[in-house]
Amino acid sequence: xxxxxxxxxxxxxxPEPLFLQVARGLMDAIRAGRLRPGDPLPGSRTLAASLGLxxxxxxxxxxxxxxxxxxxxxxxxxxxxxxxxxxxxxxRLRAAPxxxxxxxxxxxxxxxxxxxxxxxxxxGALALLAGHVDVGLVPREALSRALRRAxxxxxxxxxxxxxxxGTLALREALARWVSSRRGLSAGPEHVMITRGSQxxxxxxxxxxxxxxxxxxxxHLGYRPAxxxxxxxxxxxxxxxxxHHGLRTDLLPGLLRRGSLxxxxxxxxxxxxxxxxxxxxRRMELLAFxxxxxxxxxxxxxxxxxxxxxxxxxxxxxxxxxxxxxxxGTLSKxxxxxxxxxxxxxxxxxxxxxxxxRRAVDRQGxxxxxxxxxxxxxxxxxxxxxxRARKVYHARRDAFVEAxxxxxxxxxxxxxxxxxLALWAPVxxxxxxxxxxxxxxxxxxxxxxxxxxxxxxRAPDALRLGFAAxxxxxxxxxxxxLARALSPACGA
Amino acid sequence: xxxxxxxxxxxxxxPEPLFLQVARGLMDAIRAGRLRPGDPLPGSRTLAASLGLxxxxxxxxxxxxxxxxxxxxxxxxxxxxxxxxxxxxxxRLRAAPxxxxxxxxxxxxxxxxxxxxxxxxxxGALALLAGHVDVGLVPREALSRALRRAxxxxxxxxxxxxxxxGTLALREALARWVSSRRGLSAGPEHVMITRGSQxxxxxxxxxxxxxxxxxxxxHLGYRPAxxxxxxxxxxxxxxxxxHHGLRTDLLPGLLRRGSLxxxxxxxxxxxxxxxxxxxxRRMELLAFxxxxxxxxxxxxxxxxxxxxxxxxxxxxxxxxxxxxxxxGTLSKxxxxxxxxxxxxxxxxxxxxxxxxRRAVDRQGxxxxxxxxxxxxxxxxxxxxxxRARKVYHARRDAFVEAxxxxxxxxxxxxxxxxxLALWAPVxxxxxxxxxxxxxxxxxxxxxxxxxxxxxxRAPDALRLGFAAxxxxxxxxxxxxLARALSPACGA
Numbered sequence: 001x002x003x004x005x006x007x008x009x010x011x012x013x014x015p016e017p018l019f020l021q022v023a024r025g026l027m028d029a030i031r032a033g034r035l036r037p038g039d040p041l042p043g044s045r046t047l048a049a050s051l052g053l054x055x056x057x058x059x060x061x062x063x064x065x066x067x068x069x070x071x072x073x074x075x076x077x078x079x080x081x082x083x084x085x086x087x088x089x090x091x092r093l094r095a096a097p098x099x100x101x102x103x104x105x106x107x108x109x110x111x112x113x114x115x116x117x118x119x120x121x122x123x124g125a126l127a128l129l130a131g132h133v134d135v136g137l138v139p140r141e142a143l144s145r146a147l148r149r150a151x152x153x154x155x156x157x158x159x160x161x162x163x164x165x166g167t168l169a170l171r172e173a174l175a176r177w178v179s180s181r182r183g184l185s186a187g188p189e190h191v192m193i194t195r196g197s198q199x200x201x202x203x204x205x206x207x208x209x210x211x212x213x214x215x216x217x218x219h220l221g222y223r224p225a226x227x228x229x230x231x232x233x234x235x236x237x238x239x240x241x242x243h244h245g246l247r248t249d250l251l252p253g254l255l256r257r258g259s260l261x262x263x264x265x266x267x268x269x270x271x272x273x274x275x276x277x278x279x280x281r282r283m284e285l286l287a288f289x290x291x292x293x294x295x296x297x298x299x300x301x302x303x304x305x306x307x308x309x310x311x312x313x314x315x316x317x318x319x320x321x322x323x324x325x326x327x328g329t330l331s332k333x334x335x336x337x338x339x340x341x342x343x344x345x346x347x348x349x350x351x352x353x354x355x356x357r358r359a360v361d362r363q364g365x366x367x368x369x370x371x372x373x374x375x376x377x378x379x380x381x382x383x384x385x386x387r388a389r390k391v392y393h394a395r396r397d398a399f400v401e402a403x404x405x406x407x408x409x410x411x412x413x414x415x416x417x418x419x420l421a422l423w424a425p426v427x428x429x430x431x432x433x434x435x436x437x438x439x440x441x442x443x444x445x446x447x448x449x450x451x452x453x454x455x456x457r458a459p460d461a462l463r464l465g466f467a468a469x470x471x472x473x474x475x476x477x478x479x480x481l482a483r484a485l486s487p488a489c490g491a
Numbered sequence: 492x493x494x495x496x497x498x499x500x501x502x503x504x505x506p507e508p509l510f511l512q513v514a515r516g517l518m519d520a521i522r523a524g525r526l527r528p529g530d531p532l533p534g535s536r537t538l539a540a541s542l543g544l545x546x547x548x549x550x551x552x553x554x555x556x557x558x559x560x561x562x563x564x565x566x567x568x569x570x571x572x573x574x575x576x577x578x579x580x581x582x583r584l585r586a587a588p589x590x591x592x593x594x595x596x597x598x599x600x601x602x603x604x605x606x607x608x609x610x611x612x613x614x615g616a617l618a619l620l621a622g623h624v625d626v627g628l629v630p631r632e633a634l635s636r637a638l639r640r641a642x643x644x645x646x647x648x649x650x651x652x653x654x655x656x657g658t659l660a661l662r663e664a665l666a667r668w669v670s671s672r673r674g675l676s677a678g679p680e681h682v683m684i685t686r687g688s689q690x691x692x693x694x695x696x697x698x699x700x701x702x703x704x705x706x707x708x709x710h711l712g713y714r715p716a717x718x719x720x721x722x723x724x725x726x727x728x729x730x731x732x733x734h735h736g737l738r739t740d741l742l743p744g745l746l747r748r749g750s751l752x753x754x755x756x757x758x759x760x761x762x763x764x765x766x767x768x769x770x771x772r773r774m775e776l777l778a779f780x781x782x783x784x785x786x787x788x789x790x791x792x793x794x795x796x797x798x799x800x801x802x803x804x805x806x807x808x809x810x811x812x813x814x815x816x817x818x819g820t821l822s823k824x825x826x827x828x829x830x831x832x833x834x835x836x837x838x839x840x841x842x843x844x845x846x847x848r849r850a851v852d853r854q855g856x857x858x859x860x861x862x863x864x865x866x867x868x869x870x871x872x873x874x875x876x877x878r879a880r881k882v883y884h885a886r887r888d889a890f891v892e893a894x895x896x897x898x899x900x901x902x903x904x905x906x907x908x909x910x911l912a913l914w915a916p917v918x919x920x921x922x923x924x925x926x927x928x929x930x931x932x933x934x935x936x937x938x939x940x941x942x943x944x945x946x947x948r949a950p951d952a953l954r955l956g957f958a959a960x961x962x963x964x965x966x967x968x969x970x971x972l973a974r975a976l977s978p979a980c981g982a
Binding site: 007009011028029032033034052100101102103104105106107108109110112113115131132135136138140143144147148151152155156157158159160161162179180181182183184185186187190194195196198199202206207208211224227228231233261262278279289290293294295308312313316317319320321322323334335336337338339344345346347348349351352355356358359360361362363364365366367368 | 498500502519520523524525543591592593594595596597598599600601603604606622623626627629631634635638639642643646647648649650651652653670671672673674675676677678681685686687689690693697698699702715718719722724752753769770780781784785786799803804807808809810811812813814825826827828829830835836837838839840842843846847849850851852853854855856857858859
């Protein structure tokens with residue numbers, strides 16, 4: 001270890017003699033494991049110079065440490081940490097973590113929220129989990145090259161402080177994309193780049209919501225969105241969903257309950273039930289929002305994945321009055337590990353989102369943003385979307401067929417018009433939670449109705465993701481699900 | 492445009508006849524500019540098939556549109572959008588933005604915060620701004636290669652959902668790094684990866700603070716930290732800073748004012764005055780925090796950049812009682828565009844940070860995290876730190892020399908022991924704001940005392956960053972600063 005790396009923390013303004021500070025610093029370094037038995041020490045002259053001390057100070061410290069058995073000197077070879085340290089025996093008895101960080105916090109902490117159900121995916125498990133895509137389809141080489149080009153050709157810009165709203169190149173590319181593909185004519189000034197759709201929802205919540213505000217949400221619904229709204233002080237009010245989506249007829253009743261600031265919806269494929277919000281309800285929702293100055297947070301998380309013949313345009317494309325805050329993402333389209341979402345909204349909101357962003361994390365990852373802009377502009381992302389849509393479409397069909405064949409008696413299976421998962425009500429005679437536990441024991445992971453409930457009884461249902469696994473694995477997962485049904489099976 | 496790309500939004504559950512829906516959808520596409528005059532339409536058979544409609548429905552729609560002048564048919568060539576559209580004249584009269592996004596939001600918005608002073612750096616300006624580093628020193632090739640390897644060798648992991656606490660590889664590498672370099676013996680379980688130090692501060696604030704809580708902050712101090720605390724409902728209480736750093740003697744008095752939850756400090760090089768928190772005050776702060784269960788948020792934003800002989804260890808390295816929440820970053824060391832910070836703290840806090848993170852943006856950028864882990868482990872980052880330290884050290888000296896020579900009469904210049912900027916009190920006879928305005932007119936950007944004030948009068952001082960510019964440019968900037976002093980100069 002070089003002298004300048006020893007980090008002894010000597011301070012001449014302290015009352016403690018300098019040589020004792022040096023000695024104590026060295027003992028700490030040994031105790032912390034930064035210096036090990038037998039390690040050579042820097043020469044006293046070098047160390048003294050690097051600490052700005054007189055050499056005698058260092059020699060005095062050495063003498064102390066020798067006397068206490070911390071150091072050994074080999075003539076001609078120099079000074080070393082003793083092989084048999086005073087703390088050695090003591091040390092062997094210590095519990096595992098050699099860390100200096102305290103075990104407990106010295107201030108009060110709130111309760112620890114329970115872990116998400118999929119925070120530790122067992123290796124090799126067949127995960128039928130909503131939102132999981134097949135990252136094997138990601139054009140990694142193209143992404144690698146785009147990242148390299150972003151660094152090589154735009155490095156000075158990409159590595160510096162930038163616009164908290166996101167790099168202009170990606171905002172332009174996204175504006176063109178949503179204009180041509182989603183009927184949502186926007187310019188780059190209407191686009192804010194975020195860390196995935198979750199980053200968008202949280203930033204919008206931070207900007208629009210506060211204590212005392214109500215947010216109507218679909219129920220069943222998407223818990224991470226509720227958590228973002230609640231984190232900023234708002235009160236979440238669940239509103240029922242039926243076969244046509246959110247029950248918009250229930251919204252006027254909420255106005256009496258307090259200051260309704262926003263309605264959160266997933267109109268394309270409702271999360272988790274996959275139903276599409278019907279056209280009359282879309283109109284009703286927009287009219288309601290306009291009349292009462294309520295923001296509509298439209299989470300269009302899987303726009304690209306629609307297998308039916310009829311593309312459904314986002315609510316935002318029909319919004320002439322600036323009530324819709326449109327939240328989209330490339331993370332589902334490409335890979336959840338690439339956090340790249342965006343918000344499309346009137347400029348006054350975008351400006352406030354960008355200002356708020358400065359205190360959240362200053363700005364996005366400009367290297368990634370430039371790379372994604374390139375992939376969008378050269379059509380790579382569109383080609384990937386087409387490939388992935390085709391693959392997931394086939395998987396959906398194979399999955400539905402297998403489920404109908406093996407589990408048609410207990411599951412009500414309907415092919416969803418789009419998305420990466422299906423919603424399957426379970427026969428009430430089956431204990432869904434126990435079934436899911438047994439399936440987990442057989443290496444199959446599923447989400448049960450409980451996950452999507454805000455309050456009250458969980459529905460007897462499973463949400464089953466089919467996008468991440470090839471057909472043969474999907475069929476194997478279904479076979480195991482069927483085995484897990486039998487009460488004779490383990491768990 | 493292909494039939495499937497037309498995105499007409501037809502819905503059979505609507506009362507409106509299907510042929511009218513098709514017609515209206517096409518008119519909307521033309522109005523929105525997705526279809527232009529002269530564009531060919533897909534064949535009626537293809538379009539009908541893609542919409543799941545009978546061909547007659549599409550033909551009825553075409554007839555309607557013909558009648559209204561939206562379409563033209565060329566025998567044998569097909570159907571086209573009319574060259575002379577009904578809306579053409581009207582359109583020419585429209586204001587500039589062809590966007591469908593409304594100009595105003597249809598819900599209430601709070602006031603817009605003023606822009607940050609450096610949000611629009613004029614091109615070619617000599618930016619003497621704190622926090623700006625020389626991104627030209629970044630080992631871009633090594634970073635590019637590391638990103639490529641992360642995608643190639645760990646792509647399946649890096650692109651999937653992962654641990655909101657951060658990838659284990661980077662947490663391990665950082666734990667080793669702070670253990671060996673900062674006297675802060677930590678394991679990966681004590682480390683949380685964040686989006687830069689701002690992301691760490693905001694996440695800690697979100698987890699620890701709420702309405703009614705007080706946070707003591709250094710004054711003068713760092714506004715983006717204040718903004719993060721306030722965004723989560725806390726009240727910021729400024730505490731004076733003198734030549735030994737934070738006036739810890741003033742802390743006990745705050746206990747009477749409410750629930751003091753945290754003290755925010757920059758002990759290494761106080762922001763903005765660059766003073767180092769003295770050893771007795773460090774002890775006092777830790778003892779105070781321990782006694783009153785107050786968290787100490789230590790922002791060690793520029794640890795690597797210390798030019799003196801005596802390395803100063805972080806407060807956290809002396810914290811036996813878990814009161815310090817240590818916030819570090821690689822963004823200053825490498826480049827502000829790479830958002831990579833970390834928090835080191837007792838496990839119970841780290842667990843809560845990780846849970847909170849799920850609702851913020853789910854997880855970090857794992858590709859970048861894996862790449863940075865590699866650069867840390869193979870010593871590339873350490874080599875870069877040495878190179879950068881050397882370069883910035885020389886720039887500091889040249890800058891101080893130039894300032895002393897050209898502006899010694901109005902500026903009190905002292906070489907800071909570390910960091911990327913110096914703090915220079917200005918003679919009270921000079922109007923600092925006017926000077927800065929004139930300097931800006933001459934292409935030199937500086938931060939004035941105003942930027943660091945929470946309340947009350949701004950100090951007559953400049954904070955001048957020297958890291959981003961080579962010596963000759965620094966000298967040029969100083970010459971222009973001197974010119975800007977003369978009242979004869981423009982602006």
